[in-house]
Amino acid sequence: MKKKIILLLSVVIILLMGIVVWFNIPLDLMDLDPNEVMEIVVFNGNSGNATHITDKEQIQHIVENLNGVELKRSKPSLGYMGYSFKVTIYLSDGNEAGDWNNFIINSDDTIRKDPFFYSVTKGNIDYSYIEGIVE
Numbered sequence: 001m002k003k004k005i006i007l008l009l010s011v012v013i014i015l016l017m018g019i020v021v022w023f024n025i026p027l028d029l030m031d032l033d034p035n036e037v038m039e040i041v042v043f044n045g046n047s048g049n050a051t052h053i054t055d056k057e058q059i060q061h062i063v064e065n066l067n068g069v070e071l072k073r074s075k076p077s078l079g080y081m082g083y084s085f086k087v088t089i090y091l092s093d094g095n096e097a098g099d100w101n102n103f104i105i106n107s108d109d110t111i112r113k114d115p116f117f118y119s120v121t122k123g124n125i126d127y128s129y130i131e132g133i134v135e
Contacts, residue, residue, distance in 0.1 A: 026121050027071045029111070030089075034063040038092040044134045045083040045104075051134040058133060063089075065129070070122035074110075077117045085130055105130065 040053040040062055053059060083104040090101075104112040108127035109120040 023073050025072075027073075027118070029066050029069040029071055030063075031067060032063050032089070034060040036091050037063055037089055039090045041088045041090070042130060042134050043086040043088075045086060047135070049134070053133060061126070061129060065123075065126045068123040069120055069125055071111060071118035072121045073116045074119040075117050076115055077112045078115050080112070080117075083112060084127075085134065087130075 034056075037059050038054070040059055041050055042053065043050045053062070083106055085105045086102070087105060088102045102113075105125055105127060106112055106117075108125045111118045111120075111125070
């Protein structure tokens with residue numbers, strides 16, 4: 001009986017440690033070739049307007065900027081409403097770009113992709129550049 005309790009406790013401790021490591025591990029925001037991106041759609045949550053970015057120089061600037069950003073989960077985002085910019089990235093083959101094809105930029109150091117908020121740990125989101133395009 002005592003061995004079963006020790007085994008169960010060990011399994012619970014290992015699982016909790018695994019969850020803590022998973023939650024805190026840094027993530028690259030994305031790794032895209034700007035030449036593969038056909039369009040970036042930015043929906044401005046403040047004005048309600050959508051901007052379709054197809055200019056190659058603007059796409060290159062945004063994608064290269066976001067490629068250099070590393071994130072860390074910061075807190076759950078379930079139940080939060082409203083945002084600054086909802087970004088959707090479309091590739092030249094017409095598909096959306098992988099896991100991080102659709103996310104919300106709240107500031108130059110905060111991204112929301114449900115079910116989490118993410119804080120920038122390396123690099124910086126060029127928020128003002130995107131803001132200048134969509135306003």
